[in-house]
Amino acid sequence: MKYRSLLYLLVAALFVTSFAVTDLSAQNDMTRDEWEQQMAEYTQQRDELRQQLDALEAEIEELNEQIASKQAEYQACREEILAMVGATEAEIRSLVERIQQLENQVSALERLSDQELLQRRDEVDEVKEAVNELKGNRQTAHPDTYDRLMALDERVNNLLDRLEGMVITYTVGTWSRDRDCLWNIAKKRDIYDNAWLWPRIWQANRDKIRDPDIIHPGQRLQVPPKGDGRMTSGEQDAANRYYREVREGLR
Amino acid sequence: MTLIKKVMTHVLVIITISALIMGCARRPSAEELAQLEDLRAEVAALEREIESKEGERSSLQQQVSELDQNLRTCAEDKEKVRQRLQQWD
Numbered sequence: 001m002k003y004r005s006l007l008y009l010l011v012a013a014l015f016v017t018s019f020a021v022t023d024l025s026a027q028n029d030m031t032r033d034e035w036e037q038q039m040a041e042y043t044q045q046r047d048e049l050r051q052q053l054d055a056l057e058a059e060i061e062e063l064n065e066q067i068a069s070k071q072a073e074y075q076a077c078r079e080e081i082l083a084m085v086g087a088t089e090a091e092i093r094s095l096v097e098r099i100q101q102l103e104n105q106v107s108a109l110e111r112l113s114d115q116e117l118l119q120r121r122d123e124v125d126e127v128k129e130a131v132n133e134l135k136g137n138r139q140t141a142h143p144d145t146y147d148r149l150m151a152l153d154e155r156v157n158n159l160l161d162r163l164e165g166m167v168i169t170y171t172v173g174t175w176s177r178d179r180d181c182l183w184n185i186a187k188k189r190d191i192y193d194n195a196w197l198w199p200r201i202w203q204a205n206r207d208k209i210r211d212p213d214i215i216h217p218g219q220r221l222q223v224p225p226k227g228d229g230r231m232t233s234g235e236q237d238a239a240n241r242y243y244r245e246v247r248e249g250l251r
Numbered sequence: 252m253t254l255i256k257k258v259m260t261h262v263l264v265i266i267t268i269s270a271l272i273m274g275c276a277r278r279p280s281a282e283e284l285a286q287l288e289d290l291r292a293e294v295a296a297l298e299r300e301i302e303s304k305e306g307e308r309s310s311l312q313q314q315v316s317e318l319d320q321n322l323r324t325c326a327e328d329k330e331k332v333r334q335r336l337q338q339w340d
Contacts, residue, residue, distance in 0.1 A: 030278070030279060030284075031277055031278065031279075032277040032278060032279050033277070035279040035283060035284070035287060038287055039286070039287055039290065042287070042290040042291055042294055043290065045294050046290060046293055046294050046297060049294060049297035049298065049301060050297065052301055053297060053300060053301055053304065056301060056304040056305065056308060057304065059308055060304060060307055060308055060311060063308065063311035063312065063314075063315060064311065066315055067311060067314050067315060067318065070315065070318040070319070070322060071318065073322060074318060074321050074322055074325060077322065077325035077326065077329060078325060080329060081325070081328060081329055081332055084329070084332050084333065084336060085332060085336070138336065138339050141332050141335040141336055141339065142332065143328040143331065143332065146331075146332075146335065
């Protein structure tokens with residue numbers, strides 16, 4: 001009886017062990033054949049992926065080499081251009097900044113009304129002078145500056161054209177017949193109707209009038225519009241200089 | 252003696268039946284399953300790495316393409332500068 005109990009216990013233990021081992025596999029619901037098949041598939045996939053990875057790494061290395069080589073080539077090309085115009089990177093940067101300043105200035109001028117623009121005619125002339133100076137510098141042939149400078153020049157020329165459109169021409173008559181001097185011309189009703197604005201005509205014709213007391217019959221003078229009747233700072237400075245010279249007896 | 256013999260016979264029969272049951276199931280062992288799991292993880296890691304490398308390759312190809320364009324532009328610029336300087340001289 002004792003041995004029989006032992007026997008049943010042994011049988012039970014064996015069954016439990018057997019099911020425990022079987023259950024471990026049953027969790028994955030996989031037979032050995034399936035396991036072998038999956039092992040084979042995954043092994044093949046792993047090998048293929050490793051090959052693919054190796055190929056990719058080789059390709060990446062080659063691309064990195066290409067990039068390094070092309071960067072060096074590009075740098076050499078840039079340096080060659082710098083050498084052609086005789087400038088350093090810093091000098092080109094400085095020119096670009098200068099052009100940027102002028103572009104901003106021109107943008108501000110472009111936004112002005114005709115009257116306001118006329119008041120700031122001197123500024124337009126200064127910008128034009130600065131642009132011409134830059135155009136004379138061979139360093140501006142550099143691609144970073146050339147096209148921008150040309151575009152800027154065109155914009156300044158447009159401003160000058162705008163100003164030109166506001167200017168009329170007056171032909172000086174004789175003193176005996178017309179009593180023409182800058183004071184009298186400015187005083188005319190169809191000119192400024194304000195004799196004190198005579199420096200405006202002088203300043204608009206600096207190339208023709210060296211001494212504002214002397215103008216000649218037949219001279220064709222540019223007469224800028226009256227605007228709001230106030231002189232620009234340049235015109236005012238010129239007038240002050242003239243009156244001082246008169247006071248000091250230099251005229 | 253007879254009882255011992257009888258018990259031994261029973262044990263043998265039970266062992267044989269158990270072995271047959273386990274043998275017929277043909278299940279992989281825990282170690283083998285772990286091996287399969289490692290292999291799966293390795294494949295997944297390789298796939299992720301390849302995906303990352305493909306992204307890197309794509310970015311590098313883009314860089315090469317941009318550099319080619321820059322080089323073409325630079326060559327054109329050089330020619331333009333040459334022509335401009337001729338006007339200067």
